[in-house]
Amino acid sequence: MSGPTIDANFALNIALLLMLVAIAFAVVRTRSLLAAILMMSVYSLASAAWLMVADAADVAFTEAVVGAGASTVILLGAILLARGEAERVNWKLMIAPGALAVVVGAVLIYAAGGLPNYGDPASPANSHVGRAYLEQTYGDIGAPNVVTAVLASYRGFDTLGETVVIFAACIGVALMLGFGPRATLAPPTEIPNDQHVVLRVVAKLLIPLIALFALYVQFHGDLGAGGGFQAGVIMAVAIILHALVFGLRATMAAVPVRLARTVAALGVVVYAGVGVVCIINGGGFLDYDYLFSPRIEAMIPANLLGDPSHEHHWGQHFGILFIEIGVLLTVSATIVTMFYGFAGRTLETIEAERRG
Amino acid sequence: MLVAAGVAGLVVAMSLMIVRAMIGPSHYDRILAANSFGTKTVLLIALMGFLFGRPDFLDIALVYALINFVTTIALMKFFRYRTLARPLGAMAREAGKDG
Numbered sequence: 001m002s003g004p005t006i007d008a009n010f011a012l013n014i015a016l017l018l019m020l021v022a023i024a025f026a027v028v029r030t031r032s033l034l035a036a037i038l039m040m041s042v043y044s045l046a047s048a049a050w051l052m053v054a055d056a057a058d059v060a061f062t063e064a065v066v067g068a069g070a071s072t073v074i075l076l077g078a079i080l081l082a083r084g085e086a087e088r089v090n091w092k093l094m095i096a097p098g099a100l101a102v103v104v105g106a107v108l109i110y111a112a113g114g115l116p117n118y119g120d121p122a123s124p125a126n127s128h129v130g131r132a133y134l135e136q137t138y139g140d141i142g143a144p145n146v147v148t149a150v151l152a153s154y155r156g157f158d159t160l161g162e163t164v165v166i167f168a169a170c171i172g173v174a175l176m177l178g179f180g181p182r183a184t185l186a187p188p189t190e191i192p193n194d195q196h197v198v199l200r201v202v203a204k205l206l207i208p209l210i211a212l213f214a215l216y217v218q219f220h221g222d223l224g225a226g227g228g229f230q231a232g233v234i235m236a237v238a239i240i241l242h243a244l245v246f247g248l249r250a251t252m253a254a255v256p257v258r259l260a261r262t263v264a265a266l267g268v269v270v271y272a273g274v275g276v277v278c279i280i281n282g283g284g285f286l287d288y289d290y291l292f293s294p295r296i297e298a299m300i301p302a303n304l305l306g307d308p309s310h311e312h313h314w315g316q317h318f319g320i321l322f323i324e325i326g327v328l329l330t331v332s333a334t335i336v337t338m339f340y341g342f343a344g345r346t347l348e349t350i351e352a353e354r355r356g
Numbered sequence: 357m358l359v360a361a362g363v364a365g366l367v368v369a370m371s372l373m374i375v376r377a378m379i380g381p382s383h384y385d386r387i388l389a390a391n392s393f394g395t396k397t398v399l400l401i402a403l404m405g406f407l408f409g410r411p412d413f414l415d416i417a418l419v420y421a422l423i424n425f426v427t428t429i430a431l432m433k434f435f436r437y438r439t440l441a442r443p444l445g446a447m448a449r450e451a452g453k454d455g
Contacts, residue, residue, distance in 0.1 A: 026378040049397050068394070069423035076434045196444040245443070
């Protein structure tokens with residue numbers, strides 16, 4: 001990198017981090033929950049932009065789709081069930097937590113002085129494990145994106161754990177919000193006579209494109225930024241957009257609640273199933289080199305991914321692909337279940353009243 | 357140099373949007389500021405892709421644009437109807453009892 005580029009990088013870092021501090025203060029200060037959610041969405045966008053400056057494209061991707069997209073919509077659904085404003089808290093009650101926060105912050109800032117410099121090649125993280133990953137990934141796995149290779153193959157067991165955690169969140173939300181009506185914020189009695197033609201047409205155009213983009217992120221995960229987590233959230237956002245514009249009833253007809261819950265479990269089964277297949281073929285759990293028996297591996301055409309002269313690790317390639325599909329299923333179904341849980345409350349109230 | 361100037365301009369514009377989102381005064385101002393901030397983030401990332409010679413940043417700029425659209429619709433819908441469940445537009449009158 002030349003001199004001016006590094007300077008621009010530094011200036012961008014400072015500007016974006018200052019923005020993050022300012023937004024965080026604004027979130028704490030405001031008592032309107034809607035304003036707080038808005039500021040948190042802005043915070044996610046700014047922090048994702050900062051992560052891009054730090055060249056962590058995969059993390060920035062996740063922050064953008066989860067922080068700015070899914071969680072904003074789900075939080076909006078949550079404040080439907082609450083009062084619109086936070087309670088005023090007596091300042092005396094804030095002294096102890098405030099002091100604690102200051103102490104922890106001071107300790108962290110003090111400890112930050114002992115960290116190695118950003119990007120220092122001699123730092124422990126870069127000199128042992130990190131360097132080994134960078135040097136060996138292409139030979140071991142053949143995936144250009146080292147982040148995906150580490151996430152899905154080297155540390156595949158951890159990622160299975162994360163997928164199970166997401167599935168647990170799905171179960172939790174379904175248990176807490178899936179049963180019984182409890183809406184507290186009534187909708188306005190008179191329905192405004194709006195047409196929203198532009199919105200409906202644009203949404204109809206955009207939903208397939210968002211779904212297509214999710215599939216692109218999914219299948220491109222081992223080449224560029226992205227993977228199952230990001231693709232799952234993007235897919236869920238497409239379904240949420242459908243619900244926002246065409247109504248929850250139409251969406252629930254297309255993607256029933258029961259289907260969403262089943263798919264969330266199915267994703268974990270697909271992921272763990274890949275691991276079991278590896279065991280059956282003589283390897284360890286999630287050891288993708290043993291995913292295919294030699295007979296099946298011989299049946300894969302050498303030019304399946306273009307260049308036949310390059311040696312391919314088919315087990316690794318398909319193993320990562322399959323577990324990413326499992327992650328996609330669990331993540332998208334979980335986000336959709338959460339959205340149904342929060343947004344569906346008012347609808348369920350009325351349904352229950354009709355039945356009762 | 358031109359790209360760097362563009363980035364600097366965007367950072368200034370983003371700061372102004374944050375100020376607007378903080379002081380409000382109405383929720384509409386905040387929503388507009390948040391949406392505009394999202395648009396500027398898309399531009400910033402696209403420009404950064406050129407500045408750092410990483411054209412694949414455009415993928416991420418694209419996902420921001422899509423996500424920002426959905427978030428803004430959710431906010432506006434919440435604000436006008438106080439529900440996320442109801443359909444918008446012509447169908448709303450037929451199925452208007454949905455809440």
